[in-house]
Each structure stands twice: as structure tokens, then as C-alpha cells.
Amino acid sequence: MPVYRAPVRDHVFVINELIQFEKYAEALGYEDGDADTIAAVFEEAGRLADEVFFPINQSGDEEGCKLDNHVVTVPTGFAEAYKTYCEGGWAGLTADPNYGGQGMPQVLGVMVEEMFTAANHSLFLYMHLTHSAAHAMHGWASQELKDTYLEKLVSGEWTGTMNLTEPHAGTDLGMIRTKAEPNGDGTYSIEGTKIFITAGEHEMAENIVHLVLAKLPGAPEGTKGISLFVVPKFLPTEAGEPGERNQVFCQSIEHKMGIKGSATCVLNYDGAKGWLIGSENNGLRAMFTMMNSARLAVGLEGSGKAEIAYQNGVAYATDRIQGRAATGPVNSNKPADPIIVHADVRRMLMTQRAFSEGARALAGEIALNLDITFKSQDAEAKQVADDFVQLMTPVAKAFFTDEGFNAANATVQIFGGHGYIGEHGVEQYVRDCRISQLYEGTNGIQSMDLAGRKLSINGGRAVKTYLATADALLALHGEDAEMADFVKPMLPALESLKQATQWIMDNRAANPQNTGAAAVDYCRLFGIVALGLQWVKMARVCIDTLAAGTDEADFYQNKLVVARYYMARSLAEHSGLLERIETGADPIMALAAEAF
Template sequence: MPDYKAPLRDMRFLLDEVFDFPASYAAIGADDATPDMVGAILEEGAKFCEQVLAPLNRSGDEEECQFDNGVVTTPRGFKEAFAQYVEGGWMGLAADPAYGGQGLPHSLGLLISEMIGASNTSWGMYPGLTHGAMSAIHAHGSEEQKQIYLTRMTEGRWTGTMCLTEAHCGTDLGIIKTRAVPQADGSYAISGSKIFISAGEHDMSENIVHLVLAKLPDAPAGTRGISLFIVPKFLPGADGSVGDRNAVSCGSIEHKMGIKASATCVINFDSATGYLIGEANKGLNCMFTMMNHARLGTGMQGLCLGEASYQGAVKYAGERLQMRALTGPKAPDKPADPIIVHPDVRRMLLTMKAFNEGNRALAYFTAQLIDQAHAAASAEQRAEAEDLLALLTPICKAFMTETGLEATNLGMQVFGGHGFIREWGMEQLVRDCRIAPIYEGTNGIQALDLLGRKVLGSQGKLLRGFTRIVHKFCEAQAEHPQLKAQVAQLAGLNKQWGELTQKIGLAAMKNPDEVGAASMDYLMYAGYVILAYFWLRMALVAQDKLAAGSDEAAFYQAKLATCDFYFKRLLPRTAAHLAAAEAGSDCLMSLPAEHFAL
């Protein structure tokens, strides 16, 4: 398994030089998040991830979770690592101080999540799902629920889950069968079965708080009839301690391709006691708080695993000797040259590097928007941040996981035959990453959400909120002496993005299938254009630093070289996505379904 080193220099580049997080924190009143404090948090988080979590990554994959008569045991070291995480106060880093949290900006929590996911994705699922459950309870729970559940989840004594999927339905939540029957004491009897529940049962905390979608007896049909309930594994005692066991059980765990050390459970509710969150029949709105949190977290997994794979690949490429460079020996004292001298290996490494660093910029920009949506000074600023988040969330989830999977595949390819061997650890990163385009709403669903709901559904309003940012940037940098050609390229694509949207919208008015036919290529087109914008922002900073005579010239020159590679080798993929998105639905829908059979 490759050694993991947190990319702190690149993280600080984005925080301090590209996005000016110190000024952003000051603007939202996050006075405790000083540069020194942020630096200390990142350093300590890096140590925990490098020294505690990373060494458990391969062993966790080998051991997997064990299931015995409803009891799930996590791999050796996982429980102890979680206890250390809790002891360090990491669970409450960005949590509300009213419930025991430290109240630091949400973006800081996301930065720590990046390091956790890159060092041990499976382990990171346990606190990750808990943070998502906490966000839903904080946004929609009653004060009593917050005092009981958030306080203990912030402490790390209790963990959380999200229970949506059932065996007969995945994305189509309107047809769930789990039922909630009102009880005389104001609680509800929850009956049903949920599948694919990450961290649904384990041995790392004293209680597990399930957030469960269910339908009341008189609920309207479809998604309008879904309610959300808190269903704890153990009922809270009068003093908030762990009380009697609830009628919640784990029926089995799944045997999976990847993330094997994360318990993916079948959870059964047999008239279990549950408590309504928010309004009856408004549960999907409540759950979207958690789902959006999870979708951003899943997008981060693409970045995390791509980063881990790159670190392994670039080290191997510098050591593995194979053949001589086409332009003559580069290591004449050795029997062959390291493979990093070969153009095709460079192509793979630069593709990984360009995606990782571009996706990190997208993720950090999105993290900054989360802070602004929660705490910006004016309602107008908060609404603007919410609109941008609505547009970018499906792109983060889908584009970052598609390109993250490509990066992990390339990392394995750099190793050649050794990449296919388990002991090297590269194939695990591919297996772990493969679920990311699938869960928390498949990437096809994210594409439909982006094009159908966010872009066309807002009549282009949400899209214009971002394309205006790009347009203003391109106008300001149109005559930049080193970057003007790339700025012009981005400006053209940004304009083309609007034209493509209009063309699909007009076609969809005649045939709604046009949205589904174009959506995935539309999302990927959007992702490539967005990363081009962030690469130019990074390149602009790098040019300024070099012009000022920075003593880190190599770091900034690498940014410029990677930006150049991105524009010349990766951004041209937009042409193929454009052509496919404009091709229409006929070539997809004209073949009768029965003709697909052999």
C-alpha cells in the first residue's frame, strides 16, 4: 500500500493564495479560525491520518468487517483509531458550540475529511455518515432532539446513519414500503427493512442513531408522502444515557468489491420506536440536507483516492527502471531509465495531477460556499451561496468521482503488472473508488438533477450565477501577457455552455427524453469547463508569485506546466461531450427494448 502524505503545501496554496480563506473567515465572523489555528489543525490532522489511519487501510481491506448473529465487528485497530479521533475532538470541530462543538467553519471539517478519505476511505465512512446525520438533525430537529442526540454525536459517543434505500427501490423513494404508525406517547412504530446502510451496525460507538425515511398510514402517494424519523439503536434514558435496546437489528452485511472495512448493512425495523423530525410528509426535504452533505463527501472520495493513487504512482515511476528514454539515456549509470522519463507515463501522471489539483480547487471553492451559506452577513449573500451550491453539488459528486476513478485506474496502470497485484495496494484504490460514481445517487441521477432540475428547472438562473463569475474573470484577464490564449479558450467554452443549454432546453420542450439523453455529457462538459476556470485562477497566482521572485519557483512552475497540460490535453474532451450532448435522443431511444435481448 502506498505511503500517504497529506498534501499540505497544495492545500495551503488554495486556502491562502487562491481563495483567501483568512479574509473569508473574517467576513463570516469566524475569528477563531486564524491562519495559525488553521495551520495547527491541518498539521495535527495530517499526523493522525498519516500515522494512525493510513497503516490500517490495507489490513482493513484484508480483514473486512465480520458479521455474527446481528453483531458487526470492525477490523483490528478501527475501534481504537475512532477512540483516538474522538479524544482529539475531531468529531466536534465544526459542530455547533450549543451542543458541545468547537464552532469552527464547516470548510475546515471538509479539509480534515479530505485527509481522512485519502488515508483510509473505509474508516472515514463512520464519522462521515455521522456528520451528515448531525447536519440533518441540526437543520430540522426540535430543540429537545438536538439536546439529546447532537450533544452525544458531537462527543463521538453516538454515531449516525442515513436509511433511505429498500430492496425494491433505490432512487425512486416514492415507492418505499417502510411504515410509521403513530403511538399514544407521540412516538411512532417504525416497521420495514433498509439496505445498503453504511455504518449501520458496528462496534465503535455506544449507540447508533438511524435517520429513517418512512410513510405514515394516511400519507399521500409518492415522494410527497415521505416523513423522516430518528430511530436509535438504543433508546435514550431519562438522563440521556443509553437505555433499552430498540427493535432495530442488522440482518446481514454486504460482501463488496471495495470499501470492505465499511459495514454496509441490511437494517430491519420491527415496530421500532422512532421520533418524527420536522413536519409529517416533508421528510425528503429534511433528508436532502443530509444527502447533499453526503454527495459532497462522495465527490471528495474521488479526489481522495485519486490523490492516494497519484502519490503511489509518482514514487514508483521515479524508481522503476525500464528501457531507455527515446532521446537517449537519462540515468547512464543504471541499466535502464526510470519510467517517469517516458512520454506515456508522463501523460498518465499529469492527467492524475491535473484532475487531483483541479478537483481540490473545486472542492475548496464549494467548501467556502458552505461557510457563506451558513454564516454570510446578509440574506442576499447567503442566498447567492446557496444557489451556487445547488448548481455545483451534482457536478462535485459526479465529475469528481468519474475523474477520480480515471485517476486511480491510471495509477494502477503506471505500476504495470504489479498494479494488478494486491500487495502493492494500487488495485484497492480502484476498487474503493468504484462505488463512488454509484452511491449517494448514481452519476446519471446527478446529471439529471443538474440539467433537468438545477439548470432548466431554474430557467438558467442557477447556471448564470456561475457563468457570470467565469465571464467577469475572462474579461479581467483577457490581455494577460502569459495566459490570454487560455483565457480566450475558456471564454469561448463558457459562452458555448450557455448555447448548449439553450439548444437542449428547446429540444426538451418537444421531447423530454432530450434531457436524459444529453445530461451525462452535459455534466462532464460542465466539469471540464469549471476545472479550466480554477486552473486559470491557480495559474494567475503562480505567474504573480514567479514575477515577484518567489523562493518556491519550482512549486509555481509546476502549477503552470500542469495548467498548460490541462488546457492542451484534457480540456479538448469538451468537444466530444458537446457533440454527444447535441446528438439528441433518437439514437438512444429508437431501438425497441426487445431488440436488446440476445
């Protein structure tokens, strides 16, 4: 039987002790941002994740979704769990109180996503897309559209989707063919086929709000000619309730490797009625609002997966007895020792834990910067925060999901052959996590975004600030002998990141393929260094808390042990990655295309 308990204590550590959100809460206008409230919300989110989401994770995977005559049936228990989630107010946790939201900070919104998605990836997708749709409408839709849709999305009564992909147009959205013809009354008639639409059809909510990219007649070619429309499954009546069925139907659902409880739909728009969001031909900008928050959420699927994989790895490694410890039997009244005595098993568990706790800390810092971006009155602070979020979003998306996948895979390894068997439940994490590396822009695309666009925008201002801040952090703690174990290993790693950054900036003009050749390694290097910096900060908090005296000494001492593991082992990759980056595109591109 798989296990999961939301790591509530560690979330409280990140937000209340590491980031100390309370210090920012008032200036950002969050009256409920105090440490007690944050802890209480995490506590309740953890309970929901443990007791409502997780128990239907494995059964949902086994049962999957069914399509019959355009109607999708979700796995048993999903509808009830969705209802409990909405009744608790979780759908609108960070949403605008003017539309029924709770107006809570992103540090809560982002962090609880990790618990929910870890406990049940498929189920949480229905919620997460709704959140993203509401976010995009809040930013770009007219007042009239907001009044019609937002309250319903914020309460979760209606769910949302994002419709970008078409059979021939995935990453390259400039090629989409879905058409929007003006009806002459301010509405549009939408024609076309969209694929890979998560939560595109189901009956858990009374209405589904599709946000659809389409082209107006005579629109410019490519991405400059794309507009965004809201197309509801049921047209809202005057009273705002679901009315006439709109001409959008689910044609089929995909048979997938994982996230089987999530309905991935092909949607046919056959003259469906839609309304324009924002201005004409400006759809991609609005969609990017949605995609940025969605990308961070996908990153959390990776770190959440690492957490659940770790917990199951620990449970098995402490229970399964096989062989004896290299140092002699520890379990002499049993025929063998639990496999956690073996160094190779420990290596896998420690790697998972060092990553998942480090990623949680980085997610917390990104979330804090989102709060500053949204709510700060200080223009400069806002810009610095926004730069940080823009820079770290592709890192969180790609690095977290790659490492989440590696962590899930490691747990299968810890289980040995039993891990490969469905009933033990851990191969599901590998299959589920695989999608996180693909959707919302593949990890290759994320890395290109980081190494290309994010390094050049505003003359590389974001990365320069980031590196300078890192220098300052290490200088600040470099004086302290207690911090030497953490600062010393970070110095060469940070140097590698600087050198790699400079190499990409210096060599992109010489050969346009250099950025692409370096991108994936660069993104990984960035992730490894970014988590290292988080471990430096966490070590500081642990050392200080222990010095001040605490009744939780084990918690902080263990964190320091994990910090040392990260410095000794996880960080060590930096030099190899730099070496690879600096070889450039030539070795990759040398073989003629015909020779493949």
C-alpha cells in the same frame, strides 16, 4: 507498500492563497479563520490522515467486517483510530459550539475530509455519516431531540446512519414500505427492512443513531408521504445514556467489491421505537439537507482517490526501471531507466495531478460558498452562494468520482501487471472508488439533476450567474499577456458549455428524452470547464506570487506547468462533448426496446 502523505501544502494554498479565506472570516463570524490557524489545522489533520488512517487502509480491506449474531466486528485498528479522531475534536470540527462543536468554517471541514477519505475511505465513512446525521438533526429536529442526541453525535460518542434504501426502492424513494405507527405517546413504532446502511452496526461507539425514512398510516402516495424518524440502537435513558436495546437488528452485511472495511448492513426494524424529525410527510426535505453535504463529501472521495492514486503512481514510476527513455538512457549506471521517463506514463501522472489539484480548488470554492450560505448576513450574497452550491454539488459528486475512478485505474495501468496484484495495494483504490460513482445517487442521477432540475429552477438563474461570472473572470485576465496561455484555451471551452446549456434549455420541450440523453456528457463538460476556471485563478496567484518573490519558487512554477497541461490536454474534450450533446436523444433511442 502503498504510500500516502496528505497534500497539506496544497490545501493551505487553496484556502489561504487562492480563496484567501481570511478576508471573509470576520464578516462570517469565524474568529478562528486566520491563515495561521487554518494552516495549523490542516497540518494536524494531515498528520492524523498519514499516521492513523492510512496505515490501516490496506489491512482493513484485506480483513473486512464480520457479522456474528447481529454483532459486527470492524477491521483491526478501526476502533482505536475512531477514538483518536474523536478525542482530537475532529467529529465536531464544523459543528455548532452550543452542542460541543468547534464551530470551524466549512473551508476546513470540507477540505480535511479529502485527506481522511483518501487515507482510508472505509474508515472515514463511519465518521462522515455521523456528521451528516448531526447536520440533518441540527436543521430539522425538535429542541428536545437535539438536546438528547446532538452532543453525542458531535463528540462522536454515538455514530449516525441514514436509512433510505429498501430492497425494491433505491432511487425511487416514493416506493418505500417501511411503516411508522403512532404509539399514542408521541413515539412511533417502526416496521420494515432497510438495506445498504453504511455503518449500520458496529461496536466502535456506545450507541448508533439511525435516521429512517418511513410512512405514516394513510400518508399520501409517493415522495409526498414520507416522514423522517430518529431510531436509536439503544433507547436513551433519562440521564441521556444508552439504555434498553431497541428492536433494530443487523440481519446481514453485504459482500462488496470494495470499501470492505465499512459495514454495509441490512437492518430489520421490528417495532423499533422512533421519534419524528420535523413535521409529518416532510421527511424527504430533511433528508436532502443531509444528502447535499453527503454528496459533496462523496465528490471528495473521488478527488481524494485521485490524489492517493497519483502519489502511488509517482512512487512506482520513479522506482520501477524498465526500458530506456526515447531520448537516450538517463540512468546509464543501471540496466534500465525508471518508467517516469516515458511520455505515456507522464501523460497518466499529469492527468491525475491536473485533476486532483483542480478539484481541490473547486472544492475550496464550494466550501467557501457553503460558509457564506450558512453565515452571511447579506441576503443577496447568501442567495448567490446557495445557487452556486446547488449547481456545483452534482458536478462535484459525479465528475470528481468519475475522474477519481479514472485516476485510480490509471495507477493500476502505470503498475502494469503488478497493479492487478492485491499486495501492491493500488487495485483497492479502483474497487473503493467504484462505490462513489454509485451511492448518494448514481452519477447518472446527478447528471440528470444538473441538466434537468438545476437548469430549470428559478429560470436557470444559477447557471446564468455562473456563466456570467466565468465571462467576467476571463475578461478580467484577458488583457494580461502573461495570462494568455490560460485565458485563450478557456474561451472556446466556455463557449461550448454555454452552447450546450442553451441546447438543453431549447430542446427539452421538443423531446423529453433529450435532457437524459445529454445529461452525463453535459455534467462532464461542466466539470471540465469548472476546473479550467479554477486553473485560471490558480495561474493568476502563481504568477503574482512569483513576481512578488517567494522562497518556494518551485511550488508555484510547477503549478503553472500543470496549469498549462490542463489547458493543453484535459480541456480539449469540450468540443467532442458538445458535439455529442447536440445529437440529442434520437440516435440513443432509435433501436426498438424489443431489439435489445
